[in-house]
Structure formats: C-alpha cells, structure tokens
Amino acid sequence: MHDRETAETIDDAASEWAARIDRGLSGTEQEALDAWLAVDTRRIGALARARALWVHAERAARVESEPRQGLLNRRRLLAGGATALAATLAGVLVVPRLLGDNGELASAIGETRRVTLEDGSAVTLGPGTRLRRSFDTARRLIELVSGEAFFEVAQDARRPFVVIAGQMTMRAIESAFGVRAIEGVPLSVIVSTGKVSIGAGGAARVLEANMRLDASAPGAAARVTRLEPDALQRSLAWREGMLAFEGDTLASVAKQFDRYGAARIVIADPVLAREPITGSFAANDPRGFARAIAASLGARVAIEGDTIRLSRKPAAK
Amino acid sequence: MSAPSDDRSLWLATRILPHEPALRRWLHGLSALDDADVDDLVQETYAVLATRASVAEIADPRAYAFQVARSLFLQGVRRAKIVSIQAVADLAELDTADDAPSPFDQAAGREDLRRLAAAIEAMPPQTRRAFQLRRVEGLSQREVAAATQLSESTVEKHIGRGIRILMAQFGRGGKAGPRASTSGERVPGTPEPNETNQKNATPDARSRDSRNYR
Numbered sequence: 001m002h003d004r005e006t007a008e009t010i011d012d013a014a015s016e017w018a019a020r021i022d023r024g025l026s027g028t029e030q031e032a033l034d035a036w037l038a039v040d041t042r043r044i045g046a047l048a049r050a051r052a053l054w055v056h057a058e059r060a061a062r063v064e065s066e067p068r069q070g071l072l073n074r075r076r077l078l079a080g081g082a083t084a085l086a087a088t089l090a091g092v093l094v095v096p097r098l099l100g101d102n103g104e105l106a107s108a109i110g111e112t113r114r115v116t117l118e119d120g121s122a123v124t125l126g127p128g129t130r131l132r133r134s135f136d137t138a139r140r141l142i143e144l145v146s147g148e149a150f151f152e153v154a155q156d157a158r159r160p161f162v163v164i165a166g167q168m169t170m171r172a173i174e175s176a177f178g179v180r181a182i183e184g185v186p187l188s189v190i191v192s193t194g195k196v197s198i199g200a201g202g203a204a205r206v207l208e209a210n211m212r213l214d215a216s217a218p219g220a221a222a223r224v225t226r227l228e229p230d231a232l233q234r235s236l237a238w239r240e241g242m243l244a245f246e247g248d249t250l251a252s253v254a255k256q257f258d259r260y261g262a263a264r265i266v267i268a269d270p271v272l273a274r275e276p277i278t279g280s281f282a283a284n285d286p287r288g289f290a291r292a293i294a295a296s297l298g299a300r301v302a303i304e305g306d307t308i309r310l311s312r313k314p315a316a317k
Numbered sequence: 318m319s320a321p322s323d324d325r326s327l328w329l330a331t332r333i334l335p336h337e338p339a340l341r342r343w344l345h346g347l348s349a350l351d352d353a354d355v356d357d358l359v360q361e362t363y364a365v366l367a368t369r370a371s372v373a374e375i376a377d378p379r380a381y382a383f384q385v386a387r388s389l390f391l392q393g394v395r396r397a398k399i400v401s402i403q404a405v406a407d408l409a410e411l412d413t414a415d416d417a418p419s420p421f422d423q424a425a426g427r428e429d430l431r432r433l434a435a436a437i438e439a440m441p442p443q444t445r446r447a448f449q450l451r452r453v454e455g456l457s458q459r460e461v462a463a464a465t466q467l468s469e470s471t472v473e474k475h476i477g478r479g480i481r482i483l484m485a486q487f488g489r490g491g492k493a494g495p496r497a498s499t500s501g502e503r504v505p506g507t508p509e510p511n512e513t514n515q516k517n518a519t520p521d522a523r524s525r526d527s528r529n530y531r
Contacts, residue, residue, distance in 0.1 A: 007356030011484050019477030022451070023458040023469070042357060045364030046484075052329035052363075053483045057433055058452045137324075138331070 005040065014046035018054055103133045107147070109261035110284070112239060120154035121161065124239050126180075127259040127283075135159075147259070150178040150239055153194070168215065171197040175209075178236050182259070185252040187215040190227070190235050234280055243289075244280040250293065250310070253277045257286040263303075265290060268311040272299055325367055332378035333366060337487065339379075340386055347390060358393070362386045436486040440479055443467075447475035 017033055025033065037043050107113050107125040114124040117133065119140055125131070129147025133140070137159070142151070144165040153161045153172040161172040165181040168189070175194020181187050189198060190212045197206050198213060207213055207224065210232055214223045227235065234244035238256075245253050251273040254265035263286045267273045275297055281289040290308045294301040302309040337359065344355045365385045366372070375381045437448060443465075450461045451472075458476065462469045 007353060007360055010360065012481060015481035015484060016477040018480050019458075019473045022476060023473055041364040042360035043364075044367055045360035045362065048326070048329055048363045048367030049360070050480050050484060051326040052334050053433075053487060054480055055323075055326050055330040056334055057437065057448070057479075057483055137327075 005042075007042065007046070010040070010043055010046045011050070014043065014050045017047055018050035021051070022054065103135075104130070105133065106130045109259060112241065114239075119156060119159070122152040124150040124152075126150075126238050127261070144179055144181050146181055146183065148178065148180045148182065148238065150176070150192075150236060152176045166215070169199040171199070173197065177207075182252075182255060184255050185248075189213045190232065192232060192236060237280060238283065241283050242280050243283045245277045247276040247278055249273065250275045250277050250297075254310075257283070257289065260284055260286070262286050263306045263308050265308045265310065268309055272297065272310060272312050325372070328372055328378075329363065329366060332372075332375075333363070333382050334487070336379045336382060340382055343383065344386060344390070354393075358386055358389055361389050365389070433483060433487065436483055437479070440482055444475045444479050444482070447472050448479040451476060 013036065017036070020029060021033075037047065105115060105123070105125060107127055107129045109128045111127055112125065114122055116122050117135075117140075119135065121140070123131070123142070126148030129149055130145040131147075131149060132143045132145060134143075135141065140156070140159050140161045142161075142163045144163060151161070151163065151172065153175055155174045163170040163172070163179060165179050166187050168187060170177070170179065170189060173195045175191060175196055177189060177191040177194075177196050179187075179189050189196065189207060191207045191209050193209050195206055195208050197204055205213075205224075210227050210229065212225050212227050212232075212235065214225075231246060234242075235246065237244045243253075243256055243260075250267055254267055254273075257263070257265050260283045262284050265286055277293065279292075281292070286308055287303060290301045290303070290310060293299065294310060298313060300311050300313050302311070340362070341355055341359060344350055344358055350358070362382060362385050366382065372378070437445060440448060446465060447461050447467070450456045450464055451458060456464060458472050459469055461467075462472045465472065467475075
C-alpha cells in the first residue's frame, strides 16, 4: 500500500487521456488506454470524471458566452430573489443547449402559425410570439419569451415537456394547453385536455382540462377558474383569428389587438381602461371592435390613421 | 476496459457532478477522512457509475451515488485500507447520510456551472483560448491548432491541462479556488434539512430517511 498511486497522479494522467480521446485515439493508443485503465479501478473513475467535466465545461462555457440568453439567464432568475423558484427551475436550467442555437421560433405581428416539432408535438404561435426550444434526451424544454402559444404535447414519458414563461414552469402530462405571456397582461394558462403541473415561487399545482390559471401580482395567489367548454373554446379562439374575452380589462384587450398590427388602440381614460370586456371579435378588425365597445360602454371613438382612440364622453352637465 | 461512452459522460455530468460537492462533504464527515481518502472514494464511486451496464433504471442518481460511496467506504474499512479507530465508532454516522436532494444542492448544480465558468476564465490565456475554441466555438482540436498557429500536440496539452484545472477546482470542494457560500455549505456529517423525501426503494434509504425526520 505504500506505493499506492495518489488520486492526484491519476487525475494528471486521466486529464491527458481525456484530451487524447477528444481528438480521437489511434489503435495503439486505444490499447495503451485499456492497459492503463486495467491497473486500478480508480483510473476508470478518474477518466469518467474527467470526461464528465469536459461535457460539463461545454455548458459552463456556453452560459458565459451567452449571458443574455433568457433560457440560461441566471442573473434574471436570481434577481427574482426566489430561492425556492430557482431551486425548482434548477433541474431545468442545468440542461445543456445540446441542440445548438437553432431553437428559436417566432411569428410576425399579425401572424398566427402552427409548427410541428421534432417530437411530434405541435405548437401554435399567436402573433408576435417568440419561443425557444431546447430538446435533449432528458427533456423537451420550451421557453415562451413573449406572446401566446398553444401546445399540443406528444406523449413521451421519458422526456417531460416543460414550458417556462416568466416566473412559471409548466410540466405537461399528455395534454394540450395555451399559455399567454404578454407584457402588461397577467400571465395565464388554459388547459384544454390532459393535465399540466404548474410551478411558481416554489409552490406547484395541477391544472386539469377546462381550467384556467391567471397569475397575479408577485406575492398574491394565482386565480384558478373552471371554464365551460364554450368559454374554453372562446379563450383559445385566437388560433382561428378571433379574440375572445371573459371579463378582461379594456386595457389588456387593447394590448392583444396591438399584436395583430392592424391598428393601435389607445385608451385615453384610466376608468375606461379598467372596464371589463366579454365577447368575441375578429382579431384583424380593431376598428369594428372599438366601435362596438364604444357603443356598449357609451364611450367616444376617434380614428386617426392607424390609431384608434377611445375616451369617455364628457359627462352631461 | 474502455473509456466511458459519451452518453454515460453526459449522464455523469448532469446527474452526478452537481452532487459531488455534497458527497465529498459527507465523506469528509465520516470518521474524519482526509482529502486523499475522499479522492480515492470519489474516483471509485465514479468507476462504479461509469461501468454499470445501464443507468436507465436509477431513479435517484444522487441517492445511488451516496449508496455506492457508502458501500465502498465500508469495503475500505473491512479491508483496512482506510483505517481509523474512529471509523468503526462512527459507522452509525452512515445512517444519517442524506439521500434526498435538497433545494440547496439543486441550486448548487447551477452554482457549479458558474464555478466552472469562473475556472475557465481563470485558466492561463493560451489554455483558455484553446479550451474556448474547442468547447464554445466547437472547433476540432486540429482546427484549433490551425486557428491558433499552435501544433496539434500543443493544443492537446492545453486541453488536457484545462481539464486538469477543472478536476482540481471542482474536486476538492473548491479548495483550489474560492467557493461560493450560496451553495449550501454545512457542517460535515450533519444531515441537511430534507425538503423532499425521494424513496430509492432500498430499505437502507428508507431507514435513513426516517432518521432524517426525527
């Protein structure tokens, strides 16, 4: 035992072998490696560890080289201060971007499109939507950067389908669900079939078919509502170019019309902006929508080029 | 015996490496094992994990790694390879091994990425350059040689040296460099608070779990 090779010495040799393996071994080298490994099991372990670190290093290097990439943006996550959330996501976050950098999907303003992914799942992108996908052998990971998307998840028990949007993580279990992550509008998830497990701020809950979850201000509890089948269809009607609302505020409704690019709706009055809106409207006809709303709310509508201005009628004196 | 496959290396990188610091801390807590003993045990643990026919059925890699290390430790005690009087006295300590991944350790996985990135940053310039061209830009060693006007064998040496730096930085719990305190440092040998209770289906794991909930 006196001359037992130290772990350090083994590590020295293992790192050299890892570098040689990386450039490819000749036949003689392969034999030499086998002979080297055969002497002490610790050598096998050291080489395995060296190779694991080599793989690991690629990921670390990528993290540093792409500090602004949302998927691996630790700074943003940590800035949230939510350790529990960070822990929840950590398992996801350490997933390497193994597929390289072609994982981005986007739709233009006013465009709605459905894309079939390599695993057979399909995603429908609402207008002005950006998402990033990163699939590997362990996970199918999608980050909804902004916009709205509907996921039809193909079953694969060994590779969970995970969607990250804002502070939420959604894990799909053979399901179809829509996620809306539009700036200025509370994040919402609607499950059409199957189940989705939703994690936020360390807590997790399961959303079943015909349920809708609306995130609220940080710290406040999310709201879960059960939708009647027709209400569910309306909520997902954007896929067919319709916008449907169930008591959403006029301000958030206006934002959703903006994404179709036909015109911009400006609401000049804060009270009016909070009016709840219910109904279905053609997404590409904001003028028609504004007129209908003006009529029902007793508001005034002024159209100037691509800007539609809604304001309250002056109170009768 | 041949080198571990790429698949296995990836599995080790994603499932085991993040827990290595915790494993080392735990081993250190056992009968005051010194660095060399811990290094040996860690290498042997990796050897077992690397040479298993399949890892697909390992539901909880962390718990499994702890289990392997524990049984290797016990073998060592039996063979008197790692002997200390305390070792026998401290066998009870083994039962307090925490098998459940704590949020701390999961966060540590991310922390590890940061530490590795810092280690790459701190490499000597030529080594770092070769390392980055190979790992970040994805050039082959031959292409790195062409890009840097170095010989291929020099590039290979830089790559090897870079890997060696990572092994040292990562292994000794960051003794080779600064270690962030955010990764859940704790007193060796004390169980971490378990947030989750992942069963590993062995009676051992279960009895240890229950102790953690005392």
